[in-house]
Amino acid sequence: MKRYEPTDRTKVRRLPDRGRYDADVVHAILDEAPIAHVGFAAEGQPYVLPMIHGRIGARLYLHGAAGGRHLRALASGAPLCVTATLVDGLVLARSAFHHSMNYRCVVVLGAGAAVEGEEKLRALEAISERLVPGRWSDVRAPSAVEMKQTLVVSLDLKECSAKVRVGPPKDDEPDYALTMWAGVAPLRLAFGEPVPDPRLKPGTPLPAYLLKKLGR
Amino acid sequence: MKRYEPTDRTKVRRLPDRGRYDADVVHAILDEAPIAHVGFAAEGQPYVLPMIHGRIGARLYLHGAAGGRHLRALASGAPLCVTATLVDGLVLARSAFHHSMNYRCVVVLGAGAAVEGEEKLRALEAISERLVPGRWSDVRAPSAVEMKQTLVVSLDLKECSAKVRVGPPKDDEPDYALTMWAGVAPLRLAFGEPVPDPRLKPGTPLPAYLLKKLGR
Numbered sequence: 001m002k003r004y005e006p007t008d009r010t011k012v013r014r015l016p017d018r019g020r021y022d023a024d025v026v027h028a029i030l031d032e033a034p035i036a037h038v039g040f041a042a043e044g045q046p047y048v049l050p051m052i053h054g055r056i057g058a059r060l061y062l063h064g065a066a067g068g069r070h071l072r073a074l075a076s077g078a079p080l081c082v083t084a085t086l087v088d089g090l091v092l093a094r095s096a097f098h099h100s101m102n103y104r105c106v107v108v109l110g111a112g113a114a115v116e117g118e119e120k121l122r123a124l125e126a127i128s129e130r131l132v133p134g135r136w137s138d139v140r141a142p143s144a145v146e147m148k149q150t151l152v153v154s155l156d157l158k159e160c161s162a163k164v165r166v167g168p169p170k171d172d173e174p175d176y177a178l179t180m181w182a183g184v185a186p187l188r189l190a191f192g193e194p195v196p197d198p199r200l201k202p203g204t205p206l207p208a209y210l211l212k213k214l215g216r
Numbered sequence: 217m218k219r220y221e222p223t224d225r226t227k228v229r230r231l232p233d234r235g236r237y238d239a240d241v242v243h244a245i246l247d248e249a250p251i252a253h254v255g256f257a258a259e260g261q262p263y264v265l266p267m268i269h270g271r272i273g274a275r276l277y278l279h280g281a282a283g284g285r286h287l288r289a290l291a292s293g294a295p296l297c298v299t300a301t302l303v304d305g306l307v308l309a310r311s312a313f314h315h316s317m318n319y320r321c322v323v324v325l326g327a328g329a330a331v332e333g334e335e336k337l338r339a340l341e342a343i344s345e346r347l348v349p350g351r352w353s354d355v356r357a358p359s360a361v362e363m364k365q366t367l368v369v370s371l372d373l374k375e376c377s378a379k380v381r382v383g384p385p386k387d388d389e390p391d392y393a394l395t396m397w398a399g400v401a402p403l404r405l406a407f408g409e410p411v412p413d414p415r416l417k418p419g420t421p422l423p424a425y426l427l428k429k430l431g432r
Binding site: 038039041048052065067070079081083089094095099105109131132136139140142146150169178182189191193201204207214 | 229280286340347366395405417421
């Protein structure tokens with residue numbers, strides 16, 4: 001099984017048993033997280049912005065408006081950090097101290113580069129298909145002008161790791177004698193009832209791929 | 217109404233109509249987001265880590281293990297960025313280009329400082345009460361040793377802004393003639409059935425404050 005070798009910068013040191021380096025685990029978290037938080041520095045100030053990402057194999061893609069100062073910073077080759085986190089539950093312990101969350105998180109370090117041509121289009125398709133498989137071929141494809149207005153940045157998955165917490169609270173032994181409720185309140189991102197566009201032609205059905213995505 | 221005056225670094229430039237600077241809006245997003253993503257730089261490399269935050273008035277708090285290198289970096293006074301994002305829905309347009317997400321996001325810039333004494337305890341209470349109101353007084357309070365093992369970092373809310381997208385897709389006028397489904401698939405973080413700790417005494421009821429939090 002492919003594994004991302006931890007470096008001094010990606011090895012999980014705090015609670016090392018939570019560290020995961022298998023590519024399958026890293027990829028699955030990246031694929032499930034709706035967004036990633038992307039960190040870069042400009043004039044000594046770190047910035048963290050939410051972005052929608054995509055993945056093809058061991059390459060991550062980010063996209064945005066070509067004119068934006070932030071996207072240009074991401075494409076500059078300067079060091080980046082892309083972090084994707086899924087919150088899986090509140091962990092309610094018997095002591096305030098041992099309260100926690102169950103979560104799955106991936107941290108990717110690397111340098112971004114602008115992507116052009118066929119790879120750029122495939123990257124946009126991958127971003128779309130990751131979120132709603134089947135949507136890409138159902139909608140109007142990007143025009144040449146739209147492609148010019150979009151900047152796609154790639155980042156190789158090389159220096160990355162995952163950190164995962166699962167399971168019940170871990171209380172201090174004497175605290176198990178306490179009588180308050182303890183356990184996990186699971187959390188997940190859930191879809192609500194789809195809201196049709198006000199200008200949608202009445203009677204337009206929800207496509208099968210969307211029903212599937214919504215879990216119906 | 218209190219307002220965070222935008223600076224050159226926090227003014228929303230891309231799609232400026234999405235910018236929000238009212239303190240009420242900024243605070244509400246921070247309070248609802250389960251976690252924040254915290255950015256800092258070390259030796260020229262930005263890092264972005266998920267952390268559980270709390271707020272008292274115009275002051276944000278982060279906490280973690282006192283021994284961790286990351287927390288120490290946050291307390292060093294170096295520039296930080298704390299970003300909290302709520303994903304509210306997938307926006308399905310008629311063109312690939314106009315696909316989007318509905319979201320609410322706050323970006324806070326500033327410098328962190330370690331907090332001690334009474335403020336430190338109140339900060340931990342605020343973090344706990346923000347996530348599960350009522351839990352703090354139900355559990356064993358932090359011991360002196362646990363307080364020493366915990367580092368709390370404060371960050372003043374001064375240079376911050378929110379960015380919010382709501383509503384249906386905005387398609388190019390000719391694309392409204394296309395016939396595929398378009399609209400919004402709403403998303404929200406939802407609680408599942410609570411999982412009692414394996415060592416919980418059978419028959420221990422879920423407390424009222426937790427039932428309320430779970431929306432029952």
